[in-house]
Structure formats: structure tokens, C-alpha cells
Amino acid sequence: MAPTTPFLKHDVFLSFRGTDTRYSFTSHLYNALQRKQIDAYIDNKLDGGEKIEPALLERIEDSYISVVIFSEKYADSTFCLRELSKIHQCMETKGQMVLPVFHQLDPSQVQNLTGRYGEALSRHERDCASEEVESWRHALKEIANLKGWDSSVIKDETRLIEEIVSNIHKKLHHALSPSIDAQGLVGMQSRVKHIESLLSFGSTGVLIVGIWGMGGIGKSTTAEAVYNRNSHKFEGDCFFRNVREESKKHGVDHVRQEILGEGTGKVESISLKISPTTKINASPAAFEGMYNLRLLKFYHPYQYPYYRGEEMVRIHLPQGLHILSNELRILDCQLEQIWNENQPLENLKIMNPCSSSKLILSDFDFSNLPNLEVLNLEQLIWNSTLPPSIGFLSQLVKLNLFFCISLTCLPDSIGELKSLVELNLNACYKLASLPDSIGELKSLVELNLASCNKLVSLPSSIGKLKCLVKLKLGGCSELASLPESIGELKFLVELHLFSSSKLASLPDSIGKLKCLVELQLGCCSELASLPESIGELKYLEKQILVVAQN
Structure with missing residues (x-):
């Protein structure tokens, strides 16, 4: 919403303490205003110093609204206080609207000049003119008592910012729309x-x-x-x-x-049901202006876990993910191609480009998805391994690699996924080994290695998975033994080993699995006996313990 008069250049001026909120709340608020097409001015100098340049004072004068973000150290800065004094002057003489925001700060500290604000002003009295300090006191009290927002009342930052932006939008619309008369x-x-x-x-x-x-x-x-x-x-x-x-x-x-x-700027969700065999070429123009797009999903009603590839709805992004909104939270499409150019989608939580045998992601840079929590790469093609950048997904909770038939190994960086709870490698037929770093997955609860036909052994580091509850190794036809460290999995409840046709013995340490309830050993044709320690598993449901006879 650009100003309609030549006298005022900006819709909003943002006053804030850079070290407190520049790269967090203030940055998010500024971006939200921009998406709403509200012209907001932000001082991008990292250190304001002591003196305010005349140009900055003009920016304040040339704004309809000033938003003052009071934070813990705001009053420590004489630069911020001089800026505030100018805002107060414009409020008194020009009728400028001023909106206070109390960010992680008790408003009473500013209103009554107590706590850190009182201490800061006492320090300033030793170094600055008393008249100037008094003007700061007056400005702080006056502006802090205006109607605004308290982050302790609206604790969800996204909702708080939405409310602030909506309020500003309405005020600007009223101010900038001339009356009929x-x-x-x-x-x-x-x-x-x-x-x-x-x-x-x-x-x-x-x-x-x-x-x-x-x-x-x-x-x-x-x-x-x-x-x-x-x-x-x-x-x-x-x-x-x-x-x-x-x-x-x-x-x-x-x-x-x-x-x-x-109306594209208002679109937050796109979910389309499309007939099978459809191919969609999504042009950049289709998403232009969709600043608030949070969900993008294309599907057809007959998509099941097992389907023929030619039945899929395929999405082609000729210019890649960078045409999508940075506000995107869920991407659920059968993509044919993902652009490898670095384009951060910082807010993306769920990415599901799966179920497409044509999609190759060997060089994809996952570091651009810092907040991703769910990644579904089912049935994708790789150059034998995952990109090392997978380790940058520090917030990842679930990683699904089901039926990635080209996958032969995992990168060492897999151990960097400290938040990972579920790892599905079911039917990765060429997966021959696991890296030692797998033991660094301290949050892992479920590890599914079923039908990994080339897997010969497990690394001893598997015993470091202290939170592991389910370990699925059924159908691992080349698996000959388990490491002694398996007994260190104190919270393991389910251990599936059925159809592990080369498994000849179980380690004595298996008796240490005190929480084990389910042990599946059906069709283990080489397994002739069980260790005596298995009798120590008092919670084991013996009716599912079946040993094949030679």
C-alpha cells in the first residue's frame, strides 16, 4: 500500500534495538508488512552509534505510523531514545500514529520507568544533558501508555505479527482513503x-x-x-x-x-484433486504474488502406497522451488524435478515430493530447509547415497526412504539428525551397510530396515540408540549376526527378525533387553537354537516367538 500523497514517503517506521530483535521479531514483522504491500522503513545499520543522522530523522517525519518495539535493552541505547524522542515529537506536532509493542518485556517497566529502564536512565543522567534525559522519560511514559501489544498476552509470535499487520493495514486504509466529500x-x-x-x-x-x-x-x-x-x-x-x-x-x-x-497475496492453501496420468507444468506466473502460501498439495483419489508409476499426477516446476513462497509449510506433490539452485524455504515443515521414480535429488541442497520436520522421499532415485547436506536438517523428526532401490549407503552426516525419531529404510534392496554415525541418532525411536536384502551386518554403534523402541530387520536375507551391543537397547520393545534366512545365532546380550515384548523369528532357517539368556526376558510374549526347524 504505497502512500497516495507526495508529502509522506513511508507507511510505517520501525523503531527497535538491533541487538535485541533485528534478526528475530523485527525481521519477521518487517517481512510481513512487505508481503501486505505496506511500505515499512527499517534502519539497516547494525550499530546506530550515538548520533542520529538528519536523513533518519526525515524518515521518521515522512511516515504515517511509527511502531516502537520495546525490548529489554531498548533504553540502554541513547540512539534508540533519541529516535523515540523524535517519534514523540511527530506524534505531538504532526498527529503521527504511534503503536507500541512490548516484546518479552513487562509494559510496566516502561510505563513506570522501573527495572532495567529505570537503571538505564539513571546511567544516562551521568553522561547526557538532564533536559535530554527528561525528554526521554516523558516520551517513554507517553508512548508506553498508548494502546499496543504485549507479547506475553499473545504468545504465538505469528499470530501477534498478523494482528499488528492487520491493525496497521486498517489504519492506513482509513488514513489514505479520502472521504467522498x-x-x-x-x-x-x-x-x-x-x-x-x-x-x-x-x-x-x-x-x-x-x-x-x-x-x-x-x-x-x-x-x-x-x-x-x-x-x-x-x-x-x-x-x-x-x-x-x-x-x-x-x-x-x-x-x-x-x-x-x-487475490493471490491472500492465498494460503492450494489442494487440488486431479485425475491420474495428469502432468502439470507450473509456471512462475502461477505463483507470483502468493506471499502467504503455506500448503501446496496435488493428488488424485486413487493414490495408494503401491501404484504403477504411469498412474501418477506429475508436477513439473521448470524454474524450481524458488518460485514458491518462503511461508510454505507443507509441500505435498509428485514432483518430476527440483531445481538445484540455492533457494531457502525457511518455514517449510513437511516435504513430500515422493512417489515419482523420475525424480533425482542427488545434488539437492537440504541446508536451505532449516526447519523441515518431515521428509518423505519414498521411491526416489539417488546416485547410490543421500546428499551430505541431509545432515543440516537439525529439526527433522521423520525421514521416509521406503523403496529407494538405488540407495547403497548413507552418508556419515546422517548422524547429525539429532531430532530424528523415525527412519524408514524398508525395501532399500541395495543398502549394504550403515555408517557408524547411525549411533548418534539419540532421539531415534523406530528404525525400519525390513527387506534390505544386501545388508550383511549392523555396526556396533547401534547400541548407542538409547531411545530405540522398534527395530525391524525382517526379510534381511543376508544378515548373518547381530552385534553384542544390541543388548544396550534398554527400551527396545519390538525386534523383528523373521525371514532372516542366514541368521545363525543370537548374541547372549539379548537377555539384557528387559523391555522386549515382541521378538519375531519366523522362517529363520539357519537359527537352530536360542541363547539361555533369553529366559531373562520376562515381558516377552512367547506365542510370537517361532523358530524354524532344519
Whole structure:
């Protein structure tokens, strides 16, 4: 929302203590304002020093609204206090709107100048002119007592920022929309009010009001006046002129696309049910302006865990992930290609580009997904291993590599996934070994290695998985033995070894698995006997313990 008058250059001026909030709350608020097309000014100098440059004072004067983010160390900075004093002056002399935000700070500290704020002002009295310090005290008290926001009341930062941005948007809309009388539209007031009454704002239904009449009598002007007065009441809005002329010139479909395109900034979720064998080429223009897109999902109703590849809905992003919003939380599509260019999707939580035998991710840079929690790479093609950058996913909780038939090994960096709870390597037929670093997965609860036909042994570091509850090794036809360290898995409840046809013995340490309830040994044709220590497993359900006879 750019200012409509040449006298004020900015919608919002942000006042904050850089060391407290520059790379956290303030940055998030600034980006949210930008996405709403609100022109916000932020001082990008890392250290303001002591003296305020005249240009910065002009920025404050040239703003409709100042947002003051009070944080713990705000009053420690004389630069911030001088900035605040200027904001207070503009509030008093120019009627500038000022909105305080108390970020992880008790508002009473600022309102009463107690705690750290009181201490900071006492220090400043020794080094600064008493008149200046007194002006800071006055500005702090005045602005802190204005209506604003307290982060201890709205603890969800995302919701807090949304509320602040929404409030600013409404204030700017009111301030920047001239009244009907000010526009010199004689007799328009009564017509606008009549149409507003017909629209029944607040009702749950969808209403259409037609304005009929001869050309030149002010139909479009009336419609625009109604729009300007009421568009801020809705999440999405668009005013489209000359519909008839545009539809004749470019066609109705063009008009429809233009109208839909106006609302892309409001789109938060796209979930489309598509027929099988469909291939979608997603152009950058399709996502342009979707600043708030949080979920992108394409699917067809007959997608099951096991399907023929030719039945898939395939999504092609010719210019890669960088055309998608950084606000994206869930990406659930059968992608044919992911662009390898570095493009951070910092807020992405769930990524599911799986179920596509054509997708190759061998060089993908996972470091651009720092907050990813669920990664589903089922049935994907690799150059024998995962990219080493997989280790950057410090927040990853679930990693699904089911049926990745080209996977022969895992990178050492897999041990960096400190938050990983579930690792699924089921049916990775060529996986021959696990790295020693697998033992560093301190949060791992379930490890599924079923049907890994080439897996010969497990590293002794497997015993370091102190949180492991389920270990699935069924169908590992080349697995000949288990390491003694298996007995260190104190919380193991399920151990599946069925159809491990070369397994000849179990280690004595298996008797240390005091929590073991389920031990599946069916069709282990080489297993002739069990260690005596197995009798120590008092919680074992013996009816599922089946040993094949030679």
C-alpha cells in the first residue's frame, strides 16, 4: 500500500534495538508488512552509534505510523531514545500514529520507568544533558501508555505479527482513503450509503448488487467509492474497471485470470484433486504474488502406497522451488524435478515430493530447509547415497526412504539428525551397510530396515540408540549376526527378525533387553537354537516367538 500523497514517503517506521530483535521479531514483522504491500522503513545499520543522522530523522517525519518495539535493552541505547524522542515529537506536532509493542518485556517497566529502564536512565543522567534525559522519560511514559501489544498476552509470535499487520493495514486504509466529500463527489454520499445497505455487510451469504443506467452518470465512480470505503473489511479485494471492454478485447477468461490474480497475496492453501496420468507444468506466473502460501498439495483419489508409476499426477516446476513462497509449510506433490539452485524455504515443515521414480535429488541442497520436520522421499532415485547436506536438517523428526532401490549407503552426516525419531529404510534392496554415525541418532525411536536384502551386518554403534523402541530387520536375507551391543537397547520393545534366512545365532546380550515384548523369528532357517539368556526376558510374549526347524 504505497502512500497516495507526495508529502509522506513511508507507511510505517520501525523503531527497535538491533541487538535485541533485528534478526528475530523485527525481521519477521518487517517481512510481513512487505508481503501486505505496506511500505515499512527499517534502519539497516547494525550499530546506530550515538548520533542520529538528519536523513533518519526525515524518515521518521515522512511516515504515517511509527511502531516502537520495546525490548529489554531498548533504553540502554541513547540512539534508540533519541529516535523515540523524535517519534514523540511527530506524534505531538504532526498527529503521527504511534503503536507500541512490548516484546518479552513487562509494559510496566516502561510505563513506570522501573527495572532495567529505570537503571538505564539513571546511567544516562551521568553522561547526557538532564533536559535530554527528561525528554526521554516523558516520551517513554507517553508512548508506553498508548494502546499496543504485549507479547506475553499473545504468545504465538505469528499470530501477534498478523494482528499488528492487520491493525496497521486498517489504519492506513482509513488514513489514505479520502472521504467522498473531500473528493468533490456531489450527491455521492447518499448513493453510496444506499448501496452499502443493500450489500448487508456482516451477513454470511454471497450478495451481488447491480448498478444500472446510462453511460456517464457515475456508475463506475459510485462503485469505486463503495469499494474504497469497504474493501478493508474483507480478507481479499479487487476493483476491476471496464469489464465489458476488457472481455470484448481479450476474452472472458482473461478477465477472470486478472481478477483471480489480484487475490493471490491472500492465498494460503492450494489442494487440488486431479485425475491420474495428469502432468502439470507450473509456471512462475502461477505463483507470483502468493506471499502467504503455506500448503501446496496435488493428488488424485486413487493414490495408494503401491501404484504403477504411469498412474501418477506429475508436477513439473521448470524454474524450481524458488518460485514458491518462503511461508510454505507443507509441500505435498509428485514432483518430476527440483531445481538445484540455492533457494531457502525457511518455514517449510513437511516435504513430500515422493512417489515419482523420475525424480533425482542427488545434488539437492537440504541446508536451505532449516526447519523441515518431515521428509518423505519414498521411491526416489539417488546416485547410490543421500546428499551430505541431509545432515543440516537439525529439526527433522521423520525421514521416509521406503523403496529407494538405488540407495547403497548413507552418508556419515546422517548422524547429525539429532531430532530424528523415525527412519524408514524398508525395501532399500541395495543398502549394504550403515555408517557408524547411525549411533548418534539419540532421539531415534523406530528404525525400519525390513527387506534390505544386501545388508550383511549392523555396526556396533547401534547400541548407542538409547531411545530405540522398534527395530525391524525382517526379510534381511543376508544378515548373518547381530552385534553384542544390541543388548544396550534398554527400551527396545519390538525386534523383528523373521525371514532372516542366514541368521545363525543370537548374541547372549539379548537377555539384557528387559523391555522386549515382541521378538519375531519366523522362517529363520539357519537359527537352530536360542541363547539361555533369553529366559531373562520376562515381558516377552512367547506365542510370537517361532523358530524354524532344519
